[in-house]
Amino acid sequence: xxxxxxxxxxxxxxxxxxxxxxxxxxxxxxxxxxGAWLTTRKLVTEVHISRWQGFLEIVVTTIQEQIKExxxxxxxKYLGFLGTLFLFIAVSNLCSIIPGYEAPTGSLxxxxxxxxxxxxxxxxxxxxxxxxxxxxxxYLKPTWIMLPFNIISEFSRTFALAMRLFGNIxxxxxxxxxLLTITPLFFPDFMYLxxxxxxxxxxxxxSILATVYIAAATRTRDG
Amino acid sequence: xxSMTLIAIVSIITAGVTIxxxxxxxxxxxxxxVSTALSSLAQQPDASSTITRTLFVGxxxxxxxxxxxxxxxxxxxxxxxxxxxxxxxxxxx
Numbered sequence: 197x198x199x200x201x202x203x204x205x206x207x208x209x210x211x212x213x214x215x216x217x218x219x220x221x222x223x224x225x226x227x228x229x230x231g232a233w234l235t236t237r238k239l240v241t242e243v244h245i246s247r248w249q250g251f252l253e254i255v256v257t258t259i260q261e262q263i264k265e266x267x268x269x270x271x272x273k274y275l276g277f278l279g280t281l282f283l284f285i286a287v288s289n290l291c292s293i294i295p296g297y298e299a300p301t302g303s304l305x306x307x308x309x310x311x312x313x314x315x316x317x318x319x320x321x322x323x324x325x326x327x328x329x330x331x332x333x334x335y336l337k338p339t340w341i342m343l344p345f346n347i348i349s350e351f352s353r354t355f356a357l358a359m360r361l362f363g364n365i366x367x368x369x370x371x372x373x374x375l376l377t378i379t380p381l382f383f384p385d386f387m388y389l390x391x392x393x394x395x396x397x398x399x400x401x402x403s404i405l406a407t408v409y410i411a412a413a414t415r416t417r418d419g
Numbered sequence: 420x421x422s423m424t425l426i427a428i429v430s431i432i433t434a435g436v437t438i439x440x441x442x443x444x445x446x447x448x449x450x451x452x453v454s455t456a457l458s459s460l461a462q463q464p465d466a467s468s469t470i471t472r473t474l475f476v477g478x479x480x481x482x483x484x485x486x487x488x489x490x491x492x493x494x495x496x497x498x499x500x501x502x503x504x505x506x507x508x509x510x511x512x
Contacts, residue, residue, distance in 0.1 A: 199493070199497055199498050262472075265468070265469070265472070356480075356483055359483065359486065359487060359490065360479065360482075360483040360486055362490070363483070363486035363487065363489060363490045364486060366490075366493070367486070367489050367490070367493065370493060370497070397475070397479070398479075400475070401475065401476065401479040404472065404475075404476055405476065405479070408476070
């Protein structure tokens with residue numbers, strides 16, 4: 197039983213390998229980019245807009261509102277990063293409905309990559325907002341004794357982000373695979389539905405946590 | 420009892436115990452979180468979107484503890500390195 201899509205290797209050269217995770221990720225990126233480009237080629241501002249444009253507007257506005265609610269004042273700056281996180285994870289989990297598809301987020305490599313990009317983005321946005329000194333001083337808050345704990349918490353929440361997404365998606369697909377060998381129709385379907393719901397919730401959780409971390413790093417504390 | 424049998428026995432038992440014990444505390448914690456969220460929703464229905472969002476974020480963080488236990492369980496059953504090592508030695512002989 198295959199634990200992750202990493203195990204299916206198409207081509208290998210030394211330590212570089214082309215496996216199912218990479219292929220699926222690139223196909224997803226291609227589909228999403230081409231779909232978005234096709235939809236936004238002719239944007240109109242009249243009353244009647246095409247359905248795809250309306251759908252994309254809903255998605256973008258909702259993400260912007262969520263970012264503003266968490267406490268980031270200029271959501272347009274962070275919309276690219278956070279919106280991409282949410283959309284990539286959501287689409288890759290939603291496409292599990294296609295038969296024969298294995299979600300790339302079910303592989304620890306993908307989730308670690310996403311978590312590391314959040315790990316890099318938080319200081320990046322923090323320094324952009326508060327300057328290098330201001331951001332480094334935030335590690336000494338509330339007291340300087342908390343410095344090692346703040347540093348450890350940076351690493352541990354990155355690890356937790358990666359493990360949470362990987363564990364949820366991998367266990368979802370594995371439960372369905374196991375149940376299929378036991379009871380053919382109803383229970384696997386139910387677990388499949390639960391897996392789809394979990395996928396959406398985890399996409400939301402991942403991006404909201406990234407938003408909260410960035411908000412904590414960029415908020416100017418007074419006192 | 421040779422090492423192969425011992426590894427199999429201990430892995431299976433540990434996998435079962437890990438997920439059984441490891442899901443007690445997260446379940447209790449999530450129950451408390453949801454009940455507190457429900458009572459604060461009843462007291463202040465206007466803040467429902469904030470409360471709901473915070474509830475989901477909190478639930479995800481509590482759930483991740485159970486997920487860690489589940490991952491260890493799965494690894495012990497399906498991707499057990501000690502078992503692979505022992506099997507390779509047994510078949511490679």
